[in-house]
Amino acid sequence: MTPIFLKLGGSLITDKTGVEAVRADVLARLAGEIQQARQANPDLRLVLGHGSGSFGHVAGAKYGTRQGVHTAQEWRGFAEVSAAALRLNRLVTEALLAAGVPAVSLQPCASAMCVDGRITTIAAHPIQAALTAGLLPVIHGDAAFDTVRGGTIVSTEEVMMALVETLRPSWLLLAGETAGGLDLAGQVIPRITPQTLPQVEAALGGSRGTDV
């Protein structure tokens, strides 16, 4: 079946009022629900993405990384943004593995190149190979190299949009505490929350052949 892109918002899985404060209980519950959805529908192919929440935003804001990276100090900030994203990513993927989901982290920064903030290159083949194998690839908002800005930050949504043409997902779902939504090819994308996840899981099971 065509894959589904599911983003867990940074505000959902971290406490944005703290510094690098993961909401381990929420993460464990979401991981368990994803495992249940996979077991209920073995054909389900998910690409999971997550925001940085209280992890990446501190360093990113301190150094203005998204706007560009030029000085040695700003490159130090770039390295800190990258490390913060990977620290959170480790917790997300480990929570999925602990719940029985064969999750594999695939770091956007390792293959992406941007031109003035826009992703122009990103490796989709490992994500495609992971989906074919029945794994759950995990991507995330990340630091990224940029031919104009030197370096920048790309959001989970920007990474997902860069993968849409190659992976052709049937759905793009955003799970967050705050209002969200993304318009893809003229369609309003459903927004899910912990409260509505059961209904979304039903939709996941019934989404075969549905193209956005």
Place this chain on the structure above:
Amino acid sequence: MTPIFLKLGGSLITDKTGVEAVRADVLARLAGEIQQARQANPDLRLVLGHGSGSFGHVAGAKYGTRQGVHTAQEWRGFAEVSAAALRLNRLVTEALLAAGVPAVSLQPCASAMCVDGRITTIAAHPIQAALTAGLLPVIHGDAAFDTVRGGTIVSTEEVMMALVETLRPSWLLLAGETAGGLDLAGQVIPRITPQTLPQVEAALGGSRGTDV
């Protein structure tokens, strides 16, 4: 200056008699020495790689991941190999950051594709961009997707060899406890240990223009 590839052996930075036992003191000392070498020679461009030691080898051996990955159980093993490599990589990069080195992890599995155990595709441009920016890119032995075997494991040396043509390093240095060495274009590559690292650092400073 042309980059230098430096590999820290898994047996050097982990205790292979334990399970996921990092040698934090050795790691901190090596990170400090790398920072000193960078300060002594600001033009130094290093690509750091590290083996998996007691982290990746347990899952890899249990599931026979290098030989091929086909069943759901073997793919679970692939996910575990990937996670173990990233857990160690996190410790290495965090140790470098703590020592003042602007290190950035760049995960091989996120861009590599193999054909029957041989890397045929890997993204070199983020590593090149990191070097140009004065960052220290960190790579590692990793799980990798393979068009023949499904999945496999690639060693740090195999990742480095796949990058040689694009990045054209002047030196490839291996730091380990056990005997090692790699023949690159007919040259014997020097092997360094914690005991000989000071001499190697001197060589790093004097390697400008030396091509292997």
